[in-house]
Amino acid sequence: MEEPLCLVQNGADGVLSPNPEALEVLRGIGQPVVVVAIAGPYRTGKSFLMNHLAQRRPGFALGHTVQAQTKGIWMWCLPHPRRANTTLVLLDTEGLGDPNKGNSHNDTWIFTLALLLSSTLVYNSSGTIDQQALQHLGYRGIGAGTMVSALSRWHHGDGAAAPHRVVTALTERVQVRAEDSRDESAAAFVRFFPSFVWAVRDFALELSQDGRRITADEYLENALRLQPGSSRVVQEQNELRCCLRDFFPERKCFVLPPPAEVEAMTRLEELNEGQLRPGFLRQADAFCRHVWDKAPVKALPGRQAVTGSMLASLAERYVAAIASSGVLCLESAVMALAMAENTAAVAAAVAEYKQRMEQELKLPTASQEALGDVHRRCERRALGLFMARVFADKEQRYQGQLMHELEAAKEEFCRRNEAASVERSRVLLRELWQDVEQRLDRREYAVSGGSRRFQERLGELMEEYHQRPGKGVKAVAVLEEFLRERKVLVRALCAADQQLSECERERVASDALAAAAA
Known part of the structure; x- marks a missing residue:
C-alpha cells in the first residue's frame, strides 16, 4: 500500500462499519501478518510514531491543532522490514477521550477492536505513568468507566481480596464463549490479548x-506494583494494577522526549x-527495532498464524457483531472463521493434490502400484498444506473431509488411467491388425491351410503387442476383448479351411482313381 486506508469507519452517529476497499486489500494477502495497533488519548502523537515505524512519510495523517485527526481505525500494509514472506499491518486508531465526541462506548x-485485531498493542500517552495515566488506560481504554473485578478476583483466587464491582463494559460486551459467565470470560480474555508496549511521549x-x-x-513495573494498605481507595488502585498486569503479561515500555522544539511541533510532517x-x-529507533524484532505474528488460540485474508474476516465479523447485537463473542467469530x-484449506489441498498428480x-x-506411489507422494504434500492452515478442528471433521475428497480424486485418476490404457491399447491393436486385415482382403487365408497361417500371424501380432511399452494397466483386458471379438472370424477360417481340405482330398482321390483307370 502506497498510503494508509481506513479499515473501520466511525460514522457521525458512532456506528462502526468496515471499509470494503480495505477488506479487499487484506484478502489479497496470503502471508502471515504482524499486526501493530496504536491507541491512547487523542492528540498525543500516535500517527507520527506509526509513520516512524513505517519508515515512510507522508503516511498516517498528522494534525497541528487541538482537533482530533484520526477517525475510526486506519490501516497500512507494508512488507515486514525484518521477516521474509511476512506483512506488517499498522493500525492507527481514533484517540480516546475526545471531548467533542462525548461517547465513551464508542x-x-x-x-477493543485494536486489542482483538493486533498482535502487539502500543498504548501511547503523554507525560508520565501516574495514577491518572493508569486510570485512563484502565477506565477509558479497557473498562470505559469501571474496571474488571472478575479478572481481579480470578487473580487473587477468590472474591474476598478485591472490591465487588460491576463488571466492565469489556466483559459486558465481549464474551470468549457464549455460555461463559463474566468471571470465566474475564479469565479467558488473556488468550486473545496482544503483547503490550507503553510509549510515554x-x-x-x-x-x-x-x-x-x-x-x-x-519504570513501568514500578507503576504497576501493588500499593500497601487496605483502604477502599488503595484496593481499587490495586485492582486496576492487577487487571493491567494480568491482561498484558508481556509488556515493554519506552519513554520518548518531545521530537522537536515547541515552535516546530505544528509542522512535524515537514x-x-x-x-x-x-x-x-x-x-x-529503539522502539521501532523492538517492534520489528519482537512483535509476533498475529495468532488465534489453536492456530500458529493469521494471514491477511483471515484478518479481514475477523475485522468484518467483529464489526458486524458490534453493529447487530452489541455483544461480541470471540469464540463464535473464531469458529465462523475456522469454518x-x-x-478453503480443504479446497486448496485438493487443488494442490490434483495439480501435482497432473x-x-x-x-x-x-501398473496400479505406480499410480499408487505418485498418489501417496501427492497426498502427503496436500495433507501437509492442509495441516499448515487448519485450526480448531479437534474432531478432525475437515481432515476427514479432505481424506474423503482425496480418495475420490484418486479414484477419478484411476478411471482416467484405465481409460487412457484402453485407448492406447486399442490404437496399438488397430495398428497391428492392419496387416492382417490387408491379407484377409487379398484372401491369402482363403486357401487350404489358411487357418493355420492365420493363427500363426495372430500369434506374431500378440507377441509384438506384448513387446510394445506404454499400454498401461488394461493391456491384457483389451487384448482379451480383441481376441473375443475375432473368435467368429477364427471359426469361419477354420470351417473354410476344413471344407477346402475335404474338397482337396476328394479331388486327390478322384485324380488317383482316374490315374488307376487309365
Whole structure:
C-alpha cells in the first residue's frame, strides 16, 4: 500500500462499519501478518510514531491543532522490514477521550477492536505513568468507566481480596464463549490479548529512583506494583494494577522526549530526521527495532498464524457483531472463521493434490502400484498444506473431509488411467491388425491351410503387442476383448479351411482313381 486506508469507519452517529476497499486489500494477502495497533488519548502523537515505524512519510495523517485527526481505525500494509514472506499491518486508531465526541462506548469499541485485531498493542500517552495515566488506560481504554473485578478476583483466587464491582463494559460486551459467565470470560480474555508496549511521549523526567538509574521497563513495573494498605481507595488502585498486569503479561515500555522544539511541533510532517531531536530519534529507533524484532505474528488460540485474508474476516465479523447485537463473542467469530478457513484449506489441498498428480502422473501408468506411489507422494504434500492452515478442528471433521475428497480424486485418476490404457491399447491393436486385415482382403487365408497361417500371424501380432511399452494397466483386458471379438472370424477360417481340405482330398482321390483307370 502506497498510503494508509481506513479499515473501520466511525460514522457521525458512532456506528462502526468496515471499509470494503480495505477488506479487499487484506484478502489479497496470503502471508502471515504482524499486526501493530496504536491507541491512547487523542492528540498525543500516535500517527507520527506509526509513520516512524513505517519508515515512510507522508503516511498516517498528522494534525497541528487541538482537533482530533484520526477517525475510526486506519490501516497500512507494508512488507515486514525484518521477516521474509511476512506483512506488517499498522493500525492507527481514533484517540480516546475526545471531548467533542462525548461517547465513551464508542471509545471502548475502537479500543477493543485494536486489542482483538493486533498482535502487539502500543498504548501511547503523554507525560508520565501516574495514577491518572493508569486510570485512563484502565477506565477509558479497557473498562470505559469501571474496571474488571472478575479478572481481579480470578487473580487473587477468590472474591474476598478485591472490591465487588460491576463488571466492565469489556466483559459486558465481549464474551470468549457464549455460555461463559463474566468471571470465566474475564479469565479467558488473556488468550486473545496482544503483547503490550507503553510509549510515554514528551517525557521530560530523569529515569531514576532512590538515587539509582532505572530502565523504562522498571519504570513501568514500578507503576504497576501493588500499593500497601487496605483502604477502599488503595484496593481499587490495586485492582486496576492487577487487571493491567494480568491482561498484558508481556509488556515493554519506552519513554520518548518531545521530537522537536515547541515552535516546530505544528509542522512535524515537514521536518526531516536531521531536524528532530537526537534523544527522540534514539528512543524512537529503539522502539521501532523492538517492534520489528519482537512483535509476533498475529495468532488465534489453536492456530500458529493469521494471514491477511483471515484478518479481514475477523475485522468484518467483529464489526458486524458490534453493529447487530452489541455483544461480541470471540469464540463464535473464531469458529465462523475456522469454518471458512478450513473449508478453503480443504479446497486448496485438493487443488494442490490434483495439480501435482497432473504434473507427475504420466497416463497410462505401467501398473496400479505406480499410480499408487505418485498418489501417496501427492497426498502427503496436500495433507501437509492442509495441516499448515487448519485450526480448531479437534474432531478432525475437515481432515476427514479432505481424506474423503482425496480418495475420490484418486479414484477419478484411476478411471482416467484405465481409460487412457484402453485407448492406447486399442490404437496399438488397430495398428497391428492392419496387416492382417490387408491379407484377409487379398484372401491369402482363403486357401487350404489358411487357418493355420492365420493363427500363426495372430500369434506374431500378440507377441509384438506384448513387446510394445506404454499400454498401461488394461493391456491384457483389451487384448482379451480383441481376441473375443475375432473368435467368429477364427471359426469361419477354420470351417473354410476344413471344407477346402475335404474338397482337396476328394479331388486327390478322384485324380488317383482316374490315374488307376487309365
